[in-house]
Amino acid sequence: MNAPGIVLNLVAWGAIFILARRIYSKQDLKPIIWKLAIVIFVGLFSFSINLPYMDQQIKLAILPLGVWVLYGIYSRKDEGKSWEKYRKYAWLGFFANFIFLAASLILPLVHLGIYPDSEISTYISDINKAKVIKTHPSAGSKILDSNSLLVQLDSIKEESIFSEKWYYEAFESAGELSKAEEIFPYQLAGTEAKWGSGFETMIFVEQDGKGILITTGQKQVYFRAEKTLLKKGE
Amino acid sequence: MRKKVLMPLLLISILIAFGIFYWYYLAPPAGFPDKEKIKAILSDPNNRVDIAEIQDTIFLDDKHVYIPFITEEEGHGISFWEWKKHEWQLSSFSTGSMPQIWKIDSDDPSSHYIMWNFHPENNLDFLTFFLIKERGFSVSDGKEKYDPGIQMDYRAEVGEKSYGYTSIPTEWQKYMEAENKLMAAMKPNPLFNDFFPPAQYYFGWQSTSVDGSTEFPSYPNMNGYGSGGSSTEHLRFLNENDIFIR
Numbered sequence: 001m002n003a004p005g006i007v008l009n010l011v012a013w014g015a016i017f018i019l020a021r022r023i024y025s026k027q028d029l030k031p032i033i034w035k036l037a038i039v040i041f042v043g044l045f046s047f048s049i050n051l052p053y054m055d056q057q058i059k060l061a062i063l064p065l066g067v068w069v070l071y072g073i074y075s076r077k078d079e080g081k082s083w084e085k086y087r088k089y090a091w092l093g094f095f096a097n098f099i100f101l102a103a104s105l106i107l108p109l110v111h112l113g114i115y116p117d118s119e120i121s122t123y124i125s126d127i128n129k130a131k132v133i134k135t136h137p138s139a140g141s142k143i144l145d146s147n148s149l150l151v152q153l154d155s156i157k158e159e160s161i162f163s164e165k166w167y168y169e170a171f172e173s174a175g176e177l178s179k180a181e182e183i184f185p186y187q188l189a190g191t192e193a194k195w196g197s198g199f200e201t202m203i204f205v206e207q208d209g210k211g212i213l214i215t216t217g218q219k220q221v222y223f224r225a226e227k228t229l230l231k232k233g234e
Numbered sequence: 235m236r237k238k239v240l241m242p243l244l245l246i247s248i249l250i251a252f253g254i255f256y257w258y259y260l261a262p263p264a265g266f267p268d269k270e271k272i273k274a275i276l277s278d279p280n281n282r283v284d285i286a287e288i289q290d291t292i293f294l295d296d297k298h299v300y301i302p303f304i305t306e307e308e309g310h311g312i313s314f315w316e317w318k319k320h321e322w323q324l325s326s327f328s329t330g331s332m333p334q335i336w337k338i339d340s341d342d343p344s345s346h347y348i349m350w351n352f353h354p355e356n357n358l359d360f361l362t363f364f365l366i367k368e369r370g371f372s373v374s375d376g377k378e379k380y381d382p383g384i385q386m387d388y389r390a391e392v393g394e395k396s397y398g399y400t401s402i403p404t405e406w407q408k409y410m411e412a413e414n415k416l417m418a419a420m421k422p423n424p425l426f427n428d429f430f431p432p433a434q435y436y437f438g439w440q441s442t443s444v445d446g447s448t449e450f451p452s453y454p455n456m457n458g459y460g461s462g463g464s465s466t467e468h469l470r471f472l473n474e475n476d477i478f479i480r
Binding site for chain 2: 131134135137138161162163164166176178179180181187189201204216219
């Protein structure tokens with residue numbers, strides 16, 4: 001669950017509601033309320049383009065398709081009086097695209113403020129059910145040292161990912177892809193990311209027990225601890 | 235006057251709709267058909283499997299049944315049956331000796347089963363099943379991503395019977411759950427690799443005969459065939475070259 005996203009979405013709808021009320025109170029010929037709501041929804045439809053922004057896509061509305069459809073329907077009714085009643089709501093619907101655009105521009109900043117992407121506690125906050133799983137035969141018979149993880153959680157630092165180097169190093173020493181030792185042969189399963197961050201994480205632990213590679217739906221981050229997070233299993 | 239007629243009519247149609255819904259989706263399963271009926275369905279013109287023997291009827295749960303069988307040509311096959319729309323339906327079958335995985339609920343790995351059936355002439359000692367994902371990496375827009383290689387194995391003894399089944403080990407389930415959730419989270423913005431869909435894990439198998447050989451168990455040498463939906467998947471046969479051996 002992405003809590004900041006939900007809150008911003010509610011704020012955006014709240015703003016649309018307030019704007020609709022202001023239009024309504026200034027009108028002499030009052031439209032029917034349920035129709036007005038539908039007109040706003042239809043007005044939202046637009047031709048839009050997607051642009052990349054801070055690891056996500058944002059939607060920039062260009063053509064007001066919904067407004068055109070509504071105009072086609074209403075302009076012929078009642079010699080245009082009907083269109084007069086609903087026109088502003090149709091455009092409000094189109095304008096709402098930009099309210100949502102503003103929300104999606106602010107969201108990553110707010111999210112980053114609450115859930116810093118360079119702190120490991122954002123991705124690993126609850127470790128009560130944490131467990132290390134061997135995901136590759138090159139792993140030793142180690143288990144998770146929960147204490148070590150708990151003690152170091154605040155001091156583990158982010159480092160750069162060397163994906164290409166990791167891939168080819170293992171490959172070159174073995175000569176064959178399937179025979180290469182895996183640098184990250186353990187999965188850290190059963191952890192929870194910080195509440196409300198909405199992160200689904202896949203976490204791998206490095207062979208020496210000190211490196212942690214975290215993949216979310218948006219990006220990948222790599223952390224190094226001072227001391228190993230694994231201990232000898234029984 | 236019209237309203238007096240309308241209300242009861244509406245009520246009756248709602249009741250009928252509920253009744254139909256209950257009948258098709260909620261009603262408890264009827265008794266499973268007997269072996270003759272099963273044989274008849276498998277050998278009907280749509281499926282054309284010449285059954286010599288129905289070996290067993292295994293209830294995986296009360297709505298899903300696994301039936302291993304032997305054909306007239308000594309082929310050892312497997313079939314999956316499902317209680318659906320108030321009827322026991324054949325959802326998938328295969329006569330080709332290849333182990334299959336049945337994902338009863340695709341979102342829940344604990345409902346996945348691996349099944350097999352091999353001719354006893356192959357003298358199999360045990361089977362090894364694998365969960366595999368190829369190692370990978372990508373660099374785009376200065377963003378790096380490394381995908382660790384996955385290889386988890388599970389050994390299943392063959393035993394006296396030619397057929398068998400196993401659920402997925404809990405460690406596989408944990409990995410699959412995390413991976414499935416991550417894939418779902420990636421969907422709205424197909425992450426770093428804009429051109430290629432992300433690699434998916436797959437299931438593989440190997441067999442070891444009593445004399446230690448890991449050759450493909452090829453007896454009887456015949457082409458298998460089968461049919462089935464998206465919830466079943468053949469496991470890939472793996473050579474020694476395909477896997478990491480410590």
